[in-house]
Amino acid sequence: MNGHNNPGATRREVLKAAATMAAAGSVAILTISPSQATPAEMKAALRQVIGEAKIKRGKVKLDVPPLVENGNTVALSVAVESPMTPSDHVKAIHIFNEKNPQPNIISIRLGPRAGRASVATRIRLADTQQIVAIAEMSDGSFWSDTADVIVTIAACLEDLQ
Amino acid sequence: MARALINIPAKARRGEIITIKTLISHAMETGYRYTTTGTRIPRDIIHSFVVTYNGEEIFSAELFPAISANPFLTFHTIATESGKIEFTWTGDNGYSVTEQAMIKVE
Amino acid sequence: MKKTPLSFSKLGFLTAAMVIFTAVPIHTTEILLSERRSTYEQMSRETRAMQDEDSANPGMLWVLDGEALWRTKAGETNRACANCHGDAQKSMKGVAARYPAYDDKHKRAVDLEGRINLCRSEQQKAPPFVYESRELLALTALIARQSRGMPIESKDERLQSFIESGHELFNRRQGQLNLSCVQCHNDNWGKKLAGIALPQAHPTGYPLYRLEWQALGSLQRRLRNCMIGMRMETYDYGSPEYIALETYLMWRARGMMMESPAVRP
Numbered sequence: 001m002n003g004h005n006n007p008g009a010t011r012r013e014v015l016k017a018a019a020t021m022a023a024a025g026s027v028a029i030l031t032i033s034p035s036q037a038t039p040a041e042m043k044a045a046l047r048q049v050i051g052e053a054k055i056k057r058g059k060v061k062l063d064v065p066p067l068v069e070n071g072n073t074v075a076l077s078v079a080v081e082s083p084m085t086p087s088d089h090v091k092a093i094h095i096f097n098e099k100n101p102q103p104n105i106i107s108i109r110l111g112p113r114a115g116r117a118s119v120a121t122r123i124r125l126a127d128t129q130q131i132v133a134i135a136e137m138s139d140g141s142f143w144s145d146t147a148d149v150i151v152t153i154a155a156c157l158e159d160l161q
Numbered sequence: 162m163a164r165a166l167i168n169i170p171a172k173a174r175r176g177e178i179i180t181i182k183t184l185i186s187h188a189m190e191t192g193y194r195y196t197t198t199g200t201r202i203p204r205d206i207i208h209s210f211v212v213t214y215n216g217e218e219i220f221s222a223e224l225f226p227a228i229s230a231n232p233f234l235t236f237h238t239i240a241t242e243s244g245k246i247e248f249t250w251t252g253d254n255g256y257s258v259t260e261q262a263m264i265k266v267e
Numbered sequence: 268m269k270k271t272p273l274s275f276s277k278l279g280f281l282t283a284a285m286v287i288f289t290a291v292p293i294h295t296t297e298i299l300l301s302e303r304r305s306t307y308e309q310m311s312r313e314t315r316a317m318q319d320e321d322s323a324n325p326g327m328l329w330v331l332d333g334e335a336l337w338r339t340k341a342g343e344t345n346r347a348c349a350n351c352h353g354d355a356q357k358s359m360k361g362v363a364a365r366y367p368a369y370d371d372k373h374k375r376a377v378d379l380e381g382r383i384n385l386c387r388s389e390q391q392k393a394p395p396f397v398y399e400s401r402e403l404l405a406l407t408a409l410i411a412r413q414s415r416g417m418p419i420e421s422k423d424e425r426l427q428s429f430i431e432s433g434h435e436l437f438n439r440r441q442g443q444l445n446l447s448c449v450q451c452h453n454d455n456w457g458k459k460l461a462g463i464a465l466p467q468a469h470p471t472g473y474p475l476y477r478l479e480w481q482a483l484g485s486l487q488r489r490l491r492n493c494m495i496g497m498r499m500e501t502y503d504y505g506s507p508e509y510i511a512l513e514t515y516l517m518w519r520a521r522g523m524m525m526e527s528p529a530v531r532p
Contacts, residue, residue, distance in 0.1 A: 069314055097227060100227050113239055115239040152463065167322070
């Protein structure tokens with residue numbers, strides 16, 4: 001699969017950006033597998049979005065069913081512990097995955113007007129994999145949580161392919 | 162026929178945190194699928210969702226192909242004053258849909 | 268596959284076994300009425316949540332489309348469904364729960380899609396909708412939504428021959444795998460196939476939003492899916508075989524509650 005006509009960020013473009021950061025000496029360059037990512041590629045995409053900051057575990061609760069009925073529509077909810085005041089709130093939540101063709105899932109911008117840093121949506125997962133949610137706080141700190149999901153397929157597929 | 166379903170309370174108390182649920186019809190074509198003859202189906206997704214409350218942005222999201230078809234998003238906001246909450250979905254190929262809901266805050 | 272004839276001693280043992288085991292519910296060729304379950308009960312908490320709330324149920328997007336179509340004038344007569352049928356919420360209440368129904372004029376069973384198309388061509392003098400088109404799904408979803416919570420009715424004696432044809436099709440071994448619907452849906456419901464529990468396959472929620480399709484689809488589409496998956500030759504949309512199967516399946520689910528538009532994996 002080539003990303004020539006794809007207007008969105010493909011794995012190739014994401015890793016190009018990561019390559020420039022490698023000059024700073026911290027990101028490894030990997031061979032590209034176009035149709036399926038690797039955990040290391042997810043980490044590279046993550047770094048492209050949040051830079052070099054240290055990511056701490058905690059404060060974030062990522063909720064995904066451990067075994068999904070269909071990878072096309074997986075309920076996901078993420079909540080971050082925060083008073084959501086002007087001086088102490090969640091600025092953004094970024095969610096990544098390991099094995100879809102693309103590492104990004106969604107990037108959410110919040111602020112003190114949210115009242116509660118809690119969002120739910122439905123995502124697609126191509127395979128059994130790990131999902132990572134990173135919360136960016138107003139004080140510049142980053143917190144994260146991960147979830148492991150087993151993805152099965154429908155028993156009777158419409159197309160023979 | 163672009164249709165959106167928005168679940169938002171019509172009334173709220175000042176300072177109350179309200180839950181807003183949005184659902185819009187859109188195939189969210191990933192750009193990673195092929196036809197039976199091997200031609201790639203081009204990407205066609207909603208990539209941006211912005212919500213304003215009396216003109217001020219209260220929520221926004223950048224969506225990628227990993228978001229399921231008929232994107233569903235639930236989030237919260239503080240009911241600060243009565244007025245208009247506007248939802249705008251923007252996507253590939255000039256896609257743009259705006260819906261509004263009025264809220265009465267006491 | 269020819270079975271070897273049973274010896275008398277084996278037959279005696281089997282008879283004794285059957286006498287002992289009839290007290291315990293066992294999967295024979297038919298599911299006991301009291302044992303019938305909607306697939307809803309086998310779904311995960313998250314998928315059930317998608318179905319339960321109208322603003323979270325993607326199927327409702329098609330119902331919204333249906334509401335607009337209901338009021339749209341069409342055909343040579345330039346009439347909308349609303350012109351004859353008024354408010355769908357009132358006039359269509361309970362209708363989907365008793366479809367397929369027997370059509371007096373055409374002397375055959377007609378499913379909901381067929382009924383809508385007959386109205387289009389004969390009353391509105393408009394071209395019928397193609398099966399699985401957005402318009403037909405939207406109208407079917409709107410009408411079926413009005414039967415939500417109501418029990419499925421299959422009492423018309425004139426449907427008997429269609430129910431019997433459908434029953435025969437349901438029991439017929441077909442295709443490369445030589446399977447009939449009965450093997451999975453009567454004999455092995457509840458057991459896992461590719462990680463998912465096999466449903467009893469009652470059409471309580473059609474048309475429904477299938478996560479696999481990421482769209483709303485009809486019962487006929489789902490039957491085709493199954494047949495393709497089981498390596499059988501599919502029938503054409505709207506064929507008498509599908510109508511017979513639908514009629515039989517609704518009779519088999521009689522008394523169960525309508526859930527349309529449902530959500531399924």
